Amino acid sequence: MKKSIIIANWKMQLSLKEAKVLAKEILDRLKKIKKKEKKLIDFDLVLCPPFISLLEVSKIFGPKKDILLCGAQDCFWEEKGGFTGEISPKSLKELGCTHVIIGHSERRKILKETDEMVHKKVKAALKTGLIPIICVGETRDQRDKGLKEQAIINQVSKALDGVSLKASQKIIIAYEPIWVIGSGWAIEPTEAGYMCKIIYQRIIDLYALPLVRNNIRLIYGGSVDSTTIKPFISQERIDGVLVGGASLKLKEFIKMCELILK
């Protein structure tokens, strides 16, 4: 069985000071749980704060990052050059990131990010040694028209087109139905499990089975909280969750972590 993963997407919700305080509180609470209750932090936990907080948050986690990992919410596809306002995967690595979210639906919708841009970013992230968290998801309209499977297969295929994967490289694909993000209500866990099965079937066409088993994880995102995390993680093809709103509330987020601790 693959190691579970919880990814916290803090979006543009916190100031530098707030991000530092929340990151430190989460780390302290997890350390206490680990020590007092002798629980094993046997899952990956990645916090993705806003760009401006990455360095400070990453410093809080320490050089070993044995409990918490640091991820960015986006990256550019070039390493260096005249790209005003952009941030390269290499710079993210220097800031202590191990993961980067790519193609979040908010970026696809508001900033008009295309599948082609997502594809370039995935390749750049992998080349730099970052783990891309590739977000895919259908709109309500696509779902209503019976096009949900097609929409997802398309996005996955385009993001990974011609992307070869070395044994040392890892990918996470986050299935996030666009219409439930930030809505406060998640879809049925079995439905998320079904959509992740569709993604799984596509990736076994693209990669050798050992790579799919060891290097690719599928997760669900969209209004996950402490009441739904377990049923989502229990689905056969769901290895973890991407959490927005609930990851900003300390008590709620720690509760979610506790629920999947051994």
Ligand code: PGA
């Ligand atoms: P949500 O956000 O948990 O607030 O729905 C998830 C996401 O945007 O990745």
